[in-house]
Amino acid sequence: MQTEVTRLIQSHRSIRRYTDEPIGEEVLADVLACAQWAPSSHNVQAYSVIVVRSEEKKRELAQLCGSQKWVERCPVFLVFIADFYRLKQACEMNGTKLAADEVENLLVAAVDTALAAENVLLAARSHGLGGVMIGGIRNKPQEVARLLNLPPLTTPIMGMCLGYPDQDVEQKPRLPKRAVFHDEEYRSDHFPEALEEYEAISSEYYLRRTRGERPEGWTKQMADYLSKPRRAHLSGFLKEQGFPLK
Ligand SMILES: Cc1cc2nc3c(=O)[nH]c(=O)nc-3n(C[C@H](O)[C@H](O)[C@H](O)COP(=O)(O)O)c2cc1C
Incomplete structure (x- = not known):
């Protein structure tokens, strides 16, 4: 509803x-x-x-x-x-x-x-x-x-x-609900198949959106994105701005 x-x-x-x-x-x-x-x-x-x-x-x-x-x-x-x-x-x-x-x-x-x-x-x-x-x-x-x-x-x-x-x-598909929402406690045994499912769904989406140019689905994109340092300069900037982050 x-x-x-x-x-x-x-x-x-x-x-x-x-x-x-x-x-x-x-x-x-x-x-x-x-x-x-x-x-x-x-x-x-x-x-x-x-x-x-x-x-x-x-x-x-x-x-x-x-x-x-x-x-x-x-x-x-x-x-x-x-x-x-x-x-x-x-x-x-x-x-x-x-x-x-x-x-x-x-x-x-x-x-x-x-x-x-x-x-x-x-x-x-x-x-x-x-x-x-x-x-x-x-x-x-x-x-x-x-x-x-x-x-x-x-x-x-x-x-x-x-x-x-x-x-x-087109709306970008989100993770399957079972990969995000948990009942009473955190369970991850079903992650592999839920992530495979999302890889397939998101890959189809990116193929459509990029007219066949980008076939990588979400898990492949994340594997690339999160294996490199991101904005490593930020901790220095935050210290300069008065956020020592102890
Ligand atoms: C905090 C935040 C930062 C983002 N930064 C950028 C950005 O710099 N450039 C951009 O094109 N999209 C940016 N996005 C948009 C995301 O790429 C987008 O929300 C995500 O891919 C999901 O797509 P959707 O919003 O169309 O559903 C950002 C989103 C968030 C929440």
Whole structure:
């Protein structure tokens, strides 16, 4: 049994091509308001959102995100920032010192930020917009921080392209439910056959989507993706930004 909301959630697909139609201020304001109604760990609200409309800035960000042309072409690009800078000020206003040295604080901020971001994407879709989240914003964090004037105790977590869809893409199949959901306890004996099934389903999908060019299914893609270091520069950047991650 579905509701309007569950139908919206279950029809998700990332959209990377947009029409020229601008996003109206009222629509954007309504969408952004939804970020703040995500739940937040201990109500710390440890995120900020930077709205980028400037063509020049989008062009620069597109380059910094790994030459992702949808970052440049979307009418609105949002940057979701994990933010303990404001919390430091709240502590100082009350005569205490922020002790945000542990991994836990970054996790709290990253989770808060992601919850806010997904609210925004869903809200945008409910207005007929489409979008895609952009982890490429963590490719060159120093340059992004400089461009966006980020203070210490902040770090970009993800970007988001938003615009009215100019493409209708097939939904990307997800893992079989039995590989994800467990009853009462974690069981993994059925993983091999569930993963084989998903390899076949996802391979067919990628063959269709790439017109025969990319036959690798999900397990093959993950085996390649996860066997190489990813954004190894991030721990150094986080330390520079005041997240020592003890
Ligand atoms: C945190 C996050 C970062 C992502 N970064 C990028 C990105 O940099 N570029 C991109 O094109 N898609 C990016 N995506 C989109 C994913 O590739 C996409 O969600 C995934 O392949 C599933 O496809 P779907 O969203 O169409 O269902 C990102 C998604 C998430 C959640």
